[in-house]
Amino acid sequence: AQSVTQLDSQVPVFEEAPVELRCNYSSSVSVYLFWYVQYPNQGLQLLLKYLSGSTLVKGINGFEAEFNKSQTSFHLRKPSVHISDTAEYFCAVSSTGGFKTIFGAGTRLFVKA
Amino acid sequence: KAGVTQTPRYLIKTRGQQVTLSCSPISGHRSVSWYQQTPGQGLQFLFEYFSETQRNKGNFPGRFSGRQFSNSRSEMNVSTLELGDSALYLCASSLAPATQETQYFGPGTRLLVL
Numbered sequence: 001a002q003s004v005t006q007l008d009s010q011v012p013v014f015e016e017a018p019v020e021l022r023c024n025y026s027s028s029v030s031v032y033l034f035w036y037v038q039y040p041n042q043g044l045q046l047l048l049k050y051l052s053g054s055t056l057v058k059g060i061n062g063f064e065a066e067f068n069k070s071q072t073s074f075h076l077r078k079p080s081v082h083i084s085d086t087a088e089y090f091c092a093v094s095s096t097g098g099f100k101t102i103f104g105a106g107t108r109l110f111v112k113a
Numbered sequence: 114k115a116g117v118t119q120t121p122r123y124l125i126k127t128r129g130q131q132v133t134l135s136c137s138p139i140s141g142h143r144s145v146s147w148y149q150q151t152p153g154q155g156l157q158f159l160f161e162y163f164s165e166t167q168r169n170k171g172n173f174p175g176r177f178s179g180r181q182f183s184n185s186r187s188e189m190n191v192s193t194l195e196l197g198d199s200a201l202y203l204c205a206s207s208l209a210p211a212t213q214e215t216q217y218f219g220p221g222t223r224l225l226v227l
Contacts, residue, residue, distance in 0.1 A: 032213045043117070043203055043218030044156075051213050090156065094212045099169035101211055103148070105155035 002027045004093050006104035014112050015083055021076040021107045023091030033074040034092040034101070035065055044090060050074065061085070086111045115139065117206050117219035125225045131192040134222045138185050138206030144168075145187040146211050147179060150201040150221070159202075162187055163210050191224075199226045 007022040025031060032051050036044040048059025055067040065076045074091060091104040118137045126132050138145050147159040158171040162181035179189040185206070191198055201223050205216035 034215075036216075036218075041220070043220045044205075044216075045218065046215045049213075049215065096212075099210070099212065100158050100161060100171070101146070101216070102158065103156035 002031070002093055002095060002102050004091050004102050004104040006089075006091050006107050008107050009105065010108045010110065012110045012112060013081055016080050018079050019077065019081050019085075019109065021089050021091075021109065023074045023076065023104060025072050025074065025091075025093045027072075027093060027095055030096045032094045032096070033065075033067060034094075035059065035063070035074070035076050036090045036092060036103075038088045038090065038106075040087070047076070047089075081109070081111045083111050083113060085109060117204060117217050119202075119204050119219040119222050121222060122220065123223050123225075125227065126194050127227050128194055128196060130194050131190065132194060132224060134189045134191075134202055134204075134224075136187045136189070136204030136206075136219060138187070138204075139217055142206035142208055142217070143185050144207045144210050144214070145181055145185065146205045146207075146216060147187070147189050148203045148205065149173075150203055151199075156203070159189065161211060168210060194226045196226050199224060 003026045005024045034049045035047040038044045048057045050067045058064045088106045094101040144163045146161040148156045160170045161168045165181045181187045201221045203221045205218045207214035
């Protein structure tokens with residue numbers, strides 16, 4: 001069975017500071033990994049995804065994530081955040097041959113001026 | 114291209130009633146997944162439909178059911194509503210089964226059960 005753990009439920013950070021949102025997963029087979037963002041009163045939208053190849057994945061809005069197979073992690077990073085990055089971020093995993101995507105509980109990012 | 118649309122956006126029901134939620138995927142997308150989002154549980158997978166067939170179902174009671182039509186539109190039904198069914202119900206569409214595809218989410222239907 002697969003599972004996803006987002007280690008921080010809330011992350012406050014000042015504007016223009018770097019941020020890392022942590023995600024660990026558990027799976028006995030090869031995985032596909034995703035980060036989605038949800039702005040208030042909206043659905044989720046894809047930030048980036050890892051399917052194969054380079055372990056460093058670049059996404060929209062200046063975000064990037066690194067797939068670390070040995071540590072079963074897929075942490076999301078941004079070198080300098082903006083107020084507009086305030087949202088909830090979800091890490092998700094699915095597997096080769098699997099039938100569903102499992103989402104983490106989410107991390108609320110608060111960017112303060 | 115129009116995004117995923119969900120109707121209605123808001124719904125208030127009382128315990129014991131039933132409800133039907135609708136989802137229209139992006140044109141050309143054949144896969145539709147449904148999720149329940151609550152503050153305590155995050156996103157919980159309900160089921161996925163691809164080409165009118167249910168591919169997988171999450172750990173929800175039989176009161177939760179769905180279907181997909183030939184035009185890929187999907188409906189979700191919840192019978193005998195309980196207070197705990199109050200949640201945001203999200204629909205997501207993708208070109209193919211969602212395993213490695215990007216899912217495009219609708220804005221959700223917020224259901225309140227009184």
